[in-house]
Amino acid sequence: MEAPWPAEGGPGHRRWRGPRELGIAVWTIRVNVEENEVFNASQILADLRMVAETLFHPMRLVGFWDGLANGMHLCPHEGRKMRCPHKLPHDDPSFVEYSRTAEREMDASLEVVFPHAQVHIYLK
Numbered sequence: 001m002e003a004p005w006p007a008e009g010g011p012g013h014r015r016w017r018g019p020r021e022l023g024i025a026v027w028t029i030r031v032n033v034e035e036n037e038v039f040n041a042s043q044i045l046a047d048l049r050m051v052a053e054t055l056f057h058p059m060r061l062v063g064f065w066d067g068l069a070n071g072m073h074l075c076p077h078e079g080r081k082m083r084c085p086h087k088l089p090h091d092d093p094s095f096v097e098y099s100r101t102a103e104r105e106m107d108a109s110l111e112v113v114f115p116h117a118q119v120h121i122y123l124k
């Protein structure tokens with residue numbers, strides 16, 4: 001009996017390729033919530049984390065950026081008692097994009113964006 005999927009390396013086989021292999025460090029998925037006059041979606045970080053981790057199980061949060069909370073984020077630099085480079089003016093030579101830190105230092109491979117809450121959740 002033939003396997004229901006193409007053999008590794010055989011014709012028709014499409015091996016799953018990770019973001020880095022494709023030259024894309026972090027994939028981004030936007031979760032747009034259409035709200036109405038009566039119902040608004042939660043903007044609470046813990047709720048959105050649960051949604052992101054549920055949608056993309058078994059991935060887990062490694063970082064976040066909360067735009068509504070003045071750019072509150074999980075900062076590996078501050079964790080190492082270093083100056084946070086993420087909230088500096090963009091023209092400051094020490095400025096580092098948070099998504100870059102999430103990719104390089106926190107090994108994130110997926111960014112889930114909730115535009116209604118200005119929250120970015122990084123999963124790995």
Ligand SMILES: [Zn+2]
Nearest residue numbers: 075084085086
């Ligand atoms: Zn920071």
